[in-house]
Amino acid sequence: MPPTSSPSDHPAAASGTPSGQLPGPPTGKVLACIDQSPYAQAVCDFAAWSAERMTAPLSFLHVLDATSGNVQGDRNLSGAIGLGAREDLLEKLATLDEERARLAMEQGRQLLAGAVERARAMAPDLEGATKRIEVRQRHGELVDALLALESETRMLVLGKRGSSSAAEHGHLGRHLEQVIRSVAKPILVAQQSFAAPKRIMFAFDGSATARKGLEMLAGSPLFRGIPCHLVYVGADKPEARAALADAAGTLEAAGFEAPVALVPGNPDDALPRYQAEHGIDLLVMGAFGHSRIRHLILGSTTTAMLRRFTVSVMVLR
Amino acid sequence: MLPSLRDTWFFNLRGDVLAGVVVALALIPEAIAFSVIAGVDPKVGLYAAFSIAVITAFAGGRPGMISAATGAMALLMVVLVREHGLEYLLAATLLTGVLQVLAGVFRLGALMRFVSRSVVTGFVNALAILIFLAQLPEMTGENARLLVFGVVAAGLIIIYGLPRLTKAVPSPLVCIVVLTAAAIFLGFDVRTVGDMGALPDSLPIFLWPDVPLTLETLQIIFPYAVMLAVVGLLESMMTATIVDDLTDTSSDRDRECVGQGVANVGSGLLGGMAGCAMIGQSVINIKSGGRGRLSALVAGVVLLLMVVFLGEWVAQIPMAALVAVMIMVSIGTFSWESLRNLRTNPKSSSVVMASTVAVVVVTHNLALGVLVGVLLSALFFARKVGRFLVIRSELSDDGLHRTYRVSGQVFFTSAEAFLEGFDFKEALQTVTIDVSRAHFWDITAVGALDKAVIKFRREGARVELLGLNEASATMVDRYAIHDKPDAAEQLLAH
Numbered sequence: 001m002p003p004t005s006s007p008s009d010h011p012a013a014a015s016g017t018p019s020g021q022l023p024g025p026p027t028g029k030v031l032a033c034i035d036q037s038p039y040a041q042a043v044c045d046f047a048a049w050s051a052e053r054m055t056a057p058l059s060f061l062h063v064l065d066a067t068s069g070n071v072q073g074d075r076n077l078s079g080a081i082g083l084g085a086r087e088d089l090l091e092k093l094a095t096l097d098e099e100r101a102r103l104a105m106e107q108g109r110q111l112l113a114g115a116v117e118r119a120r121a122m123a124p125d126l127e128g129a130t131k132r133i134e135v136r137q138r139h140g141e142l143v144d145a146l147l148a149l150e151s152e153t154r155m156l157v158l159g160k161r162g163s164s165s166a167a168e169h170g171h172l173g174r175h176l177e178q179v180i181r182s183v184a185k186p187i188l189v190a191q192q193s194f195a196a197p198k199r200i201m202f203a204f205d206g207s208a209t210a211r212k213g214l215e216m217l218a219g220s221p222l223f224r225g226i227p228c229h230l231v232y233v234g235a236d237k238p239e240a241r242a243a244l245a246d247a248a249g250t251l252e253a254a255g256f257e258a259p260v261a262l263v264p265g266n267p268d269d270a271l272p273r274y275q276a277e278h279g280i281d282l283l284v285m286g287a288f289g290h291s292r293i294r295h296l297i298l299g300s301t302t303t304a305m306l307r308r309f310t311v312s313v314m315v316l317r
Numbered sequence: 318m319l320p321s322l323r324d325t326w327f328f329n330l331r332g333d334v335l336a337g338v339v340v341a342l343a344l345i346p347e348a349i350a351f352s353v354i355a356g357v358d359p360k361v362g363l364y365a366a367f368s369i370a371v372i373t374a375f376a377g378g379r380p381g382m383i384s385a386a387t388g389a390m391a392l393l394m395v396v397l398v399r400e401h402g403l404e405y406l407l408a409a410t411l412l413t414g415v416l417q418v419l420a421g422v423f424r425l426g427a428l429m430r431f432v433s434r435s436v437v438t439g440f441v442n443a444l445a446i447l448i449f450l451a452q453l454p455e456m457t458g459e460n461a462r463l464l465v466f467g468v469v470a471a472g473l474i475i476i477y478g479l480p481r482l483t484k485a486v487p488s489p490l491v492c493i494v495v496l497t498a499a500a501i502f503l504g505f506d507v508r509t510v511g512d513m514g515a516l517p518d519s520l521p522i523f524l525w526p527d528v529p530l531t532l533e534t535l536q537i538i539f540p541y542a543v544m545l546a547v548v549g550l551l552e553s554m555m556t557a558t559i560v561d562d563l564t565d566t567s568s569d570r571d572r573e574c575v576g577q578g579v580a581n582v583g584s585g586l587l588g589g590m591a592g593c594a595m596i597g598q599s600v601i602n603i604k605s606g607g608r609g610r611l612s613a614l615v616a617g618v619v620l621l622l623m624v625v626f627l628g629e630w631v632a633q634i635p636m637a638a639l640v641a642v643m644i645m646v647s648i649g650t651f652s653w654e655s656l657r658n659l660r661t662n663p664k665s666s667s668v669v670m671a672s673t674v675a676v677v678v679v680t681h682n683l684a685l686g687v688l689v690g691v692l693l694s695a696l697f698f699a700r701k702v703g704r705f706l707v708i709r710s711e712l713s714d715d716g717l718h719r720t721y722r723v724s725g726q727v728f729f730t731s732a733e734a735f736l737e738g739f740d741f742k743e744a745l746q747t748v749t750i751d752v753s754r755a756h757f758w759d760i761t762a763v764g765a766l767d768k769a770v771i772k773f774r775r776e777g778a779r780v781e782l783l784g785l786n787e788a789s790a791t792m793v794d795r796y797a798i799h800d801k802p803d804a805a806e807q808l809l810a811h
Binding site: 077079080081082083084085086090 | 335336339340342343476477479480483484485486487488489490559562563564565597600601603604605606645646648649650651652653654
């Protein structure tokens with residue numbers, strides 16, 4: 001899906017009024033992607049916390065990606081092929097894959113079982129309210145797995161990096177950008193540690209995307225009751241002030257405490273600075289939909305933000 | 318978005334580089350042998366192997382597959398080379414590439430679904446037999462000497478014996494090195510690669526084929542180019558399927574068609590002959606641990622460097638040593654399983670497979686073999702499906718009215734059986750033909766129904782047809798199941 005189209009069918013966005021008396025919230029699960037990375041525990045905690053706040057079913061996903069990495073097995077460089085070479089080779093490779101897949105699946109199941117236990121401990125009432133905590137395993141690429149489950153997903157939780165990306169390899173996991181671009185659901189990108197957010201901030205730029213994201217935030221029970229700073233980066237102009245006041249009104253009507261701030265500079269520096277100064281522990285932002293061409297030239301603001309922030313980030317689509 | 322370089326090229330660095338080297342060493346004798354088959358200098362096959370392997374590494378749609386100069390293609394160009402010379406071959410190679418690119422652009426790779434498994438097996442076996450037959454001239458006639466047989470036998474012993482001792486070195490390479498050394502030191506009087514024509518003495522250079530750009534030239538090369546394009550794509554698609562199965566991954570067929578085309582254009586411009594994917598080499602690549610695009614690139618580059626810089630040694634390789642390697646390739650390509658399955662598989666599949674092999678071996682043209690195989694599969698299928706036709710009937714108590722209920726598939730093969738299901742000699746007042754559980758697939762079927770109605774009328778019966786609309790829904794060629802997901806179910810349910 002091109003990033004420019006933002007298919008938000010959220011009732012709050014559709015009606016244009018803050019929530020409260022709106023028809024029921026979107027259905028679907030909180031889907032948490034678990035792997036062997038150090039982020040898995042925080043992902044699990046965030047997912048359990050979110051599911052509990054939204055009274056949504058919780059689903060843990062583990063993706064078995066067999067395509068990456070070196071080919072294993074004993075190396076045969078003899079280069080000789082005899083009778084039945086293809087059949088023998090197929091049999092051998094299939095056996096190898098079978099063993100590896102079994103092992104990976106077993107490891108994944110253990111990870112998932114651990115996650116479920118952790119979630120139960122964190123949110124003891126969740127299972128009763130939503131029937132059950134579900135676990136899923138899929139083969140293939142993470143993005144494909146998420147797209148296959150998209151229709152039943154309400155919100156996605158994943159770590160900033162997966163186990164296949166070494167810490168020094170880059171600041172973001174190799175799947176993350178692709179996931180944000182392809183999956184049209186709110187995505188919570190977790191850092192390595194979890195604490196229930198006490199103060200969150202919303203990066204507001206007055207754009208239509210930001211307004212939609214704001215309405216989504218106001219309409220959702222996820223962060224309700226947590227003070228939400230509205231931060232506008234740019235020159236101090238009357239229009240900006242007006243837009244901010246309007247946005248604060250939206251949030252306050254939904255029961256949020258919403259201090260506003262107008263900070264100069266460019267978003268890359270100003271937002272992290274504001275976050276550090278005010279002890280904010282979660283950033284909410286719209287996935288800034290650029291055209292594909294602009295994206296190729298400038299890179300995505302969203303991923304730049306993800307890279308800069310040391311707190312967890314919620315990306316709204 | 319473009320997947321990262323790491324994911325497409327360097328995810329299996331060690332395996333790809335090692336496998337690429339093994340493949341390069343195995344490619345050299347093959348490329349030389351196929352040049353000999355085509356009747357051109359070894360350098361034509363070697364330049365082709367280099368450019369095709371390297372270009373498909375970048376442009377192909379099936380990572381892990383090795384493409385280069387092949388026997389299937391070489392066999393098709395023999396007459397062209399003999400009658401018109403090398404330059405026309407290069408022009409035909411160029412045109413082949415263009416045709417293949419067009420095939421990719423128009424997504425003809427999807428046509429491969431008409432090629433059944435039996436045809437694929439037949440193709441592969443025929444290819445193996447052709448490669449083997451092409452080695453015979455080196456061992457018959459004036460070459461039929463004990464020394465030659467001895468060298469071939471020694472080669473085969475090394476190739477198949479050495480892997481029992483060590484799998485760390487490619488045994489075909491050891492075979493060639495040992496036999497070449499023996500031939501030099503012991504002064505064997507056997508034909509060598511150098512006797513077959515020029516070897517590459519430099520890196521390939523860009524050359525436009527030296528042919529007149531006239532309609533006459535096109536008339537000469539076009540039929541060859543079409544055959545080459547078809548056979549090249551067939552073998553490439555089949556090899557891609559084999560690699561898909563071996564690695565449990567999928568390939569991009571349309572991209573592969575375009576890639577093969579671009580590779581042939583490149584080969585033609587660099588003085589190489591037309592080529593395609595190679596079953597044997599691809600199996601060797603996978604077996605040696607190659608999975609990514611890198612292995613084909615390494616194979617091409619290593620091959621060229623070896624040949625250019627070791628040219629004078631390559632020239633000393635006895636042809637008999639190459640024959641041993643090629644016999645290995647033909648044995649490895651042959652589907653041994655297909656012989657064992659000959660008894661257990663349905664007879665029709667075995668007939669399709671055997672006919673494909675027979676036609677290819679007789680005509681030396683793999684495209685003809687596949688054509689015959691595909692036609693036979695279609696006929697056998699039509700015959701089988703035509704049997705799914707049942708006509709039941711019941712007579713009313715007064716004996717004046719009969720209801721026929723037709724269920725099953727009515728089309729050109731079953732139309733006659735359809736007519737035989739009616740008893741036209743029975744004297745009736747009214748006849749009801751209920752076709753709502755039948756499918757009329759073509760106008761032959763509708764014609765048969767008309768005929769039945771007219772016959773009954775001529776015998777004085779009034780005919781009532783039931784459910785014709787449902788039955789003939791299948792007639793419409795534009796019947797678009799993909800537009801309506803439940804259309805197929807509706808069709809099969811009624």
